[in-house]
Amino acid sequence: MPHNPPLVLYVEDDGMLLTMYKQFFTIHGFAFEGAADFKTGKALIPEKMPDLVLLDLLLPDMWSAIPKNVDHELGLDILKGVKADPKTRNIPVIVLSNIDQPSVVAKAKALGAEDFLVKAHVVPREVLAAIKKIFDARGIPLPEKRVPKT
Numbered sequence: 001m002p003h004n005p006p007l008v009l010y011v012e013d014d015g016m017l018l019t020m021y022k023q024f025f026t027i028h029g030f031a032f033e034g035a036a037d038f039k040t041g042k043a044l045i046p047e048k049m050p051d052l053v054l055l056d057l058l059l060p061d062m063w064s065a066i067p068k069n070v071d072h073e074l075g076l077d078i079l080k081g082v083k084a085d086p087k088t089r090n091i092p093v094i095v096l097s098n099i100d101q102p103s104v105v106a107k108a109k110a111l112g113a114e115d116f117l118v119k120a121h122v123v124p125r126e127v128l129a130a131i132k133k134i135f136d137a138r139g140i141p142l143p144e145k146r147v148p149k150t
Helices: 015-027 036-048 076-084 101-111 124-137
Strands: 007-011 031-035 052-054 093-097 116-119
Touching: 007 015, 007 036, 015 031, 015 124, 031 036, 036 076, 052 076, 052 124, 076 101, 093 101, 093 124, 101 116, 101 124, 116 124
Parallel strands: 007 031, 007 052, 052 093, 093 116
Antiparallel strands: none
């Protein structure tokens, strides 16, 4: 059952991106939760049961440094966990990462990601358009855009 307003949970270690997306989604009427690392993200998804997860792949608690060969499991472990758990398997996940390797994109989609967006190539309104497409397909209404307080 969808939240009212819909809840987006973003697992992202960049605090500036979390703040920017929180403001953006709040203005567009969404509820928003952020998780700044692997452990927190993995715990918050079944706790909050968001309507959609935005998932970065390179996260603290996962690697001590960015590996030279990024074709590893990375944040895909969170995606695997979401899709393996009967409680969370129907939560749509959009990978939002700067990894732009076809093998990683293919693996994420094979594991159940609804979409894979490269952070450096999209702006928030394009992320919102991807969410709208998923919500439309699932019959989840978008919230009304909120007017920011001045």
